[in-house]
Amino acid sequence: MRSVLAGDLGGTKCRFALITEDFGVYGAQRVDTVRVREPFLANMRRAIEATLAEGRALGIDAPSAVGVGAAGVIGVNGESLGAPPNLPLAGFGLRSWLHELTGAPVHLVNDGRASAWGEYLRGHASERDPLLCIFFGTGIGVGLIAGGQAYSGATNAAGEIGHTVYQPGGRRCPCGALGCYEAYCGGRAVTERAQATLGGDGLWDVGRVVAAADGGDGKAIEILDEAALAATTLVSNAAILLNPSAIVLGGGMLSGWPALRERIIQGVQASTDASIHADLAFVPSMGGSDAILWGAAAATGALWQR
């Protein structure tokens, strides 16, 4: 069975698996993302070697290509990420490193674009075009499929809507700028704000902030209300700009905070014209991380026609 080694490099975790022509996901390995390069690379190497070993044990062909979706802007040369806020890979020759490790041709793709491809190929929104995917994870990933093509922009940098400005001069974003959406409705911002204002043992994740809010904690409610307003504004702006047929909402923050989805949908319907929202479908992510793996595998062109 032919395969591609696919990766999903996110700000909280990284996954690797072998993807087969029937969208099978085999030998999946998950490692936490650490923000120091050497241990990060060592963890990736171990995960990839474990995936390849599992594939051999299952009788799957060695991967003919490697596709990796990564949280950040991929340079036009396809070799490295520019300055990813949540990965310790700024300027690192990731493509060459992966090629040396695997011996196969390597394709790097922005993770938002990879997830949009995966959802389009395999998910609930496969007949919808234009299809907009917005993933609220550690950061915010966006991908647009239009005319059956993933939109990448003039220099491969399209989609970084999380780093457009929500509050000029506002909170510091992990990217270094002030007031980005991601500083208000990215999962990292929510958990760091919870740590700063709610304190405790430092093990905050979005689900725990939601539990605190459900328990009546006023500060937790304030953090979530602020994040929901920013997320709703972001999705509304994207819908007005792009007039998509469907929007896929996904990402780890929505997994930990399912009520956010309905708040966004209601907010978009209230704040956009009927020409935008009347026929707009909101579709749950089918694949989550698997969608990124499918999309990254598709980007190699080794399994399916693009």
Ligand SMILES: [Zn+2]
């Ligand atoms: Zn930013």
